[in-house]
Amino acid sequence: MGTSHATVAPNTKAWKGKVVGTLKSPVRNAGTVLDTAMAAALPLVPTGFISVPLAVAAYEGLRFASLVQQNGIENALRETSLEVAVKYVAPSISTGLWNQVIEKVDPKFGVSIYGKVAEIAFKQTMNTVLTKGVRAMEE
Numbered sequence: 135m136g137t138s139h140a141t142v143a144p145n146t147k148a149w150k151g152k153v154v155g156t157l158k159s160p161v162r163n164a165g166t167v168l169d170t171a172m173a174a175a176l177p178l179v180p181t182g183f184i185s186v187p188l189a190v191a192a193y194e195g196l197r198f199a200s201l202v203q204q205n206g207i208e209n210a211l212r213e214t215s216l217e218v219a220v221k222y223v224a225p226s227i228s229t230g231l232w233n234q235v236i237e238k239v240d241p242k243f244g245v246s247i248y249g250k251v252a253e254i255a256f257k258q259t260m261n262t263v264l265t266k267g268v269r270a271m272e273e
Contacts, residue, residue, distance in 0.1 A: 187239040187249070191256050194231050199263070228260035 201210035211218055216230035232253055236244045243249045 187235060187243050187252060190238050191232070191235045191252065194235050195256070195260060195263075198227070198231055224261045224264040225257070227264055228257040231260060232256055 198210055198214055201213055205213075211227070214230070214234070216227055218226040218230075235256070236249075244253075
């Protein structure tokens with residue numbers, strides 16, 4: 135028998151005031167809605183379910199960037215065993231790095247809604263950094 139995990143239900147007034155209020159706004163900024171919804175939902179997620187994959191994703195991304203800076207992109211690709219489609223260099227690298235992250239974390243995370251959001255965010259961030267370089271940090 136396993137253990138069960140129960141969390142406190144979200145405060146309905148806080149949810150309606152923050153998340154639903156953001157959706158009612160005539161100017162809907164997707165980033166604001168997502169940030170508000172995630173901030174309200176994250177306290178309800180079991181500890182470690184998201185923090186571990188985020189830490190691994192940050193580590194893999196920074197490790198790859200460090201390898202590129204030290205030895206160039208060809209050696210970094212070789213050392214991390216990433217396969218790159220010449221036509222789609224940045225997406226190939228970000229997908230390869232994400233696959234390495236998923237191999238190191240709980241498989242349930244990858245198929246969860248949090249995993250899908252994290253995957254999209256990670257890949258978009260890596261693609262931006264890879265295509266724009268240091269300028270990406272200025273945005």
